[in-house]
Amino acid sequence: MIRRFEIYRIRPDAEPDEVDALETACRRAGQFIPEVMYSRVGWNRSDAPAQVVWEHAFTSPEAYQRYMAHPFHANVLDRYLLNDSPQRVVVDNDLGAGLVGYHCTGPVFELASGIRRIVLLRVDRRASPADVRGLTDRLDHGAAEADELILSVVGANTLGSAWFDAVTQIADPPRWTHLWEQGFSGIDELDAYLAGPSALAAAERQGFDGWMNGVIRRAASLYYEIDGTRP
């Protein structure tokens, strides 16, 4: 399975109806492209320089490739997203995470409601495989360390440079090497986690400095209510 996020920064002078059109296009994509699964839209509530998150998934690279070549993509999504389109609603975001995603064995990310937080991680590319595996194992089991977490899944950002077919690396390595998906039942639980006593939260508060052999060099995050309304 392929987990994918598109993270949009809205053009500052975009009219509300233009933003609505983009949001609607994302929400309706799954109606027209059956390969688009687990499709949900959220509005970023963090200070990260992005407003809209479209999360979705595909069962396989072949399903992803059908999505990429689907008429809905060219007719509707491209209209609001491509740089040269006169109806472009977005601008490039400074987060370095316009399109990120990872491969996984099944819908381990599934969260029907609540708050999803995405922690973008830049893992030291020179780190040993054992250190990286230790990190990902620990984050994958994060819910056992912090009571507030109802979901904790991490994956290598394999889609960031393989967005054409979900297989072939066609672009430079992405800024963010890994995505850590966290789930919370609500904002109160997220706040409690961030301020709480778990080792994970403490590491986050310290910018992961030196944590797990110093394997994380940089991090950024955003969060949103799943299928929440625009602020």
Added chain:
Amino acid sequence: MPYVVDTIEVEAHLVAPYLDAVEQLGVPLMTDAGAFFVSCATTSADIGEIVDVQIVWAFDDHAQWNVIRKNMVLGPRWYEYSDRVAALRNGGTRRVYYRVGFSPP
């Protein structure tokens, strides 16, 4: 064969630089990416209305458009072109059209 049809609203005094950008940047990069340049036409600049510039690109099918899109995104000229024309237009629309059976080729 599908067509991407951009209809761009441009102030009359900006039509010339807009068309320059299309001719000098857009056409070469789009054709290099695999699209077929079909036409570029404008409404009259002499009737007191904002000018519409209509640009039409053609492609074989959506699989080919997927490749064209990839080629555009991976090429720095596309970003230069996009920024240039965005600064010169008031707005516009993009639609994809499909030829009907009785239309001439």
